[in-house]
Amino acid sequence: MLRDTLQNLVESAVESLIHSGSLPETARIPVEISDTKNPEHGDFACNFALVASKKAGLAPRQIAEMLREALLVEGSIFEGIDIAGPGFLNLRLKSVVIAAYVQKVLDLGSSLPNSQSIKTNRNLNVEFVSVNPNGPITVGSGRGAAFGDALVRIFRAAGAEVDPEYYINDGVNSQQMRLFAESVKAYALNEPQPENGYKGEYVKAVAEQVGELHSGDSPQTQPLEWWQARSQELMIERQREDLKTFGVDFKTWFSEQSMHNSGLVTSSIAKLTANGTADDGCFRNEIVREGKEARLEQKPEECGPVWLRSTQFGDDKDRVLIRSNGRPAYIAGDVAYLESKLGLRGFDKAFIILGPDHHGYIPRMNAVCGALGYPADRFEIIIFQIVRFLKDGKPAPMRKRDGNIFELRDLIDEIGAHAAPTSSHEEQQRIGRDVARFFYLMRSHDTHMDFDIDLATKQSDENPVFYVQYAHARICSVLNRAKEAGLVAERLTPELAALLSNPRELALIKKILDLPMEVARSAKDYGVHRLTTYAVELARTYHHFYDACRVIQVEEPELSKARISLCEAAAIGLRCTFDLLGISAPERMDRAVLVEETA
RNA sequence: GCGCUCGUAGCUCAGUGGAUAGAGCAUCAGCUUGCGGAGCUGAGGGUCGUAGGUUCGAGUCCUAUCGAGCGCGCCA
Structure with a gap:
């Protein structure tokens, strides 16, 4: 541009x-x-x-x-x-030079943000959210969901093919999943809860659903494995629904267990033992640091496990691939999973988006990548920082075990119900989704963030998402009025474009033209939040223009037409930005009649 | 102890190595007999945690240090 x-x-x-x-x-x-x-x-x-x-x-x-x-x-x-x-x-x-770009924006339409800034590694796999199937999508996972989904959209605009993917941690040997199944079973059969069992409404909900759906299978006689499979399935279904409400649609839901069943785990480990990056030697390598010095030290270990020699690839210690008892460790699944992505399925690059409690995975997963023989630039973990939740002005811990959780679906519903108390549930969910997504995406994924639940729900009027959406609704309103007045935009000739010379008109045009650059930058450094900043700036620039330049002036039809074209270009810029953020572009916004809350 | 991340206005946060560090909220003062006032205009508010270094130039890069958060299993 x-x-x-x-x-x-x-x-x-x-x-x-x-x-x-x-x-x-x-x-x-x-x-x-x-x-x-x-x-x-x-x-x-x-x-x-x-x-x-x-x-x-x-x-x-x-x-x-x-x-x-x-x-x-x-x-x-x-x-x-x-x-x-x-x-x-x-x-x-020259102002005409800038003004002439308005027609280019109109010609580009929804492809305005597209760039070809991703020049290599075009076929991408982006894995995110991937919470264990023993709990719902919480407001904590919401940040990863909003970030990952927006990043996928930005990668696409930057010229990549992207498959968003969800990893289901459904390994049958998981102790967490066993405990979860025991908790569900206890609720369903009215038995005492296991020690440290899972509490919370959602566990009861799953228990009830198992009873309803499988009443003919006499659940009380079924083994724990049966309960585990059923409760896991229902939990995943609930996650899928919630994410869909949030506007996130994964192309692939990838099962961990399927790789154990298909033999991919075994064959992937065989690949490592064959190339010498894994063995059953009775020792472990470890990087020992003393001051600034770091050296590799070999420490004797009990014989039995198969070790991934991840220290060869920069990890600080070797990792157990197969335990002494013959069962594969969790990381064995990771090895097979990366082999599936980069080998079998042939993605140019695989991303994993993880929360801050997983940053310890980076060196070991990079080592897995290297051990499998893939270059480092084909795999990358992106960490987003913690969200601290405030309720009543105090930090509110979120833990699944004690039932002290706040689900993403509740956040969406609460925001929507407050902002539009008289609207349909569907409309409320749309508003709740828009507000929540925008809120998550306003801050850099790389910075700690406070999520004031009371603010997001009770004072949602103040959320900037309404500011940016209002700019769009305002444009739609102006365009409708213009049509009623018999003013319709025509192709912006150089003569018409020359009429756009007010500094605020030119500022608006320049701001619209910034979108492809913002997308290219975000695709490069994953700074998705830049698009929310941009959305606010674009909306503000429009409001400034609107304030200074009257669009509809029947006595000046030529100027009106030029400004109508500019309004349409601004609408395109806003809609494209909203699409990248995954929020809607309402054509009108009706303020809810606020009920007096205080007596 | 080692490692990762963060520290910018009262609060929440932006800020391509560039010129006078910005926005929203909060506080105060204004704008409508004009296309939606969910808007616009203005004011106050800063040792960019601290100290060094790199260079024409540092909120931004490097080192140290202080503070906050997180991670360091034959768990998943």
Whole structure:
């Protein structure tokens, strides 16, 4: 878009200066175009002269002067170029040049955010949420769900094929799952709970469902394995429903147990023993650190287990792959799972999105990747930081065992019920989903975040999601009014575009044009939250425009038409951004009549 | 003890190595006989945890240190 054009212009100017001998070859460095915070500094700035100064052996202002001359040719897109400060190039564009991009946005439509910024590793697998099938999707998992889903959407816009995937930890030997099944069975048969059993409403709900669905199978006579399979199945179904309500739809639900059954676990371990990265030697390697020194130490161990020599790949200790009793350890499933993703199914790259309590997995999973013989750039774990939940202003711990949990579905319902008390349940869920997703995505995944449950539910009016959605509803309203007034946009000719010259009109156009860049950056560093910031900025820029520039003016039909086109372009920008965030773009928003809460 | 992450306004958080560090909420003061006031305008509020370093330039990169959170099983 506009920035690319500028970048190309400056690059070719640099190239011609090198060609003519005015700049040395060493000045051939990447050109960056940046925003100007201060409008007096023009539309865009370029720091090339500053960066290239040392390599070129010339003073920054001298380089800047040469560039200015090379760029300010007859018929250029520039209104003017200033050299400012230590050597910035402040670029001021002709307003017609900026305005002409409105039609390009209209032509692009929903493909506005698309870039081809992911140039390698195009066929991606992104695994996220993947909570154990012994509990519901909590508000804690909600962050991973919102983040992962938005990241998938951004990767797609950046030009990748992406399969979102959910890993079901359904290994039959899991002690957690056994305990969960015992808890469900105890509720269903009215027996005493096992020690440290699972409590909470959802356990009872599952127990009741088992009774309803399988009453003909005389549950009381069934073994624990039967209960485990049934309760797990119902739990997964509940997770699937909740995630769907949240707007997250996985392409694949991948069963851990299926790999044990199919022999993939066995064959994957055989691959490791064959290539020498796993063996049953009676020792374990460990990295011992003393001060800044780190050395590998071999420590004797009981004979029996098969070890993954993960220290060969940077892990701090070797890991047990197969226990002394012959049963595969959990990590054996991970080995097979990665082999499935990168080997059998042939994804170019596999991502796993995990919570902060899993960051210890990174070195060991990277080691698994290396041991299987895959290059490091084909696998990556992304950690999102903890969400601390506040209730009544105090931290509220979330634990499954003691039933002290807050489900994502309850959060959605509570927000929706409060924001739109008279609406249908479906509409309430839509609002709750939009608010919750936006709230999660406002903060960087890399920063700790406080989730004030009371604020999100009781004061949801203050959530910025309404601000950004209102901008869209406002545009729709204006466009409807325009139609009633007989004003319909036509193709934006250069003559019409020239009418768009108000600073707020130009600011809005520039902001819309930023979307592809924001997507490309987010796809590169996984900074999904940037899109929520962008959404707020775009909405604000529209409100500013709206405040200063009346759209519908029957006495000025040409100007009206140009502004209608701009409104449509802004709507496209907003809708595309909302799509990436997974929130809806309402055409109208009716404020609920608030009931007096205090007597 | 070792490792990972974070520390920016009263609170919650943004901030491509660039120019005078921003937004929302909260506080205070304004704007509507005009397309939706869920909007707009303005004011106050800062030792970017601390100390060094790298360089033309550091909230951003490096080192140390303080503080907060999390992780270091033949659990899953």
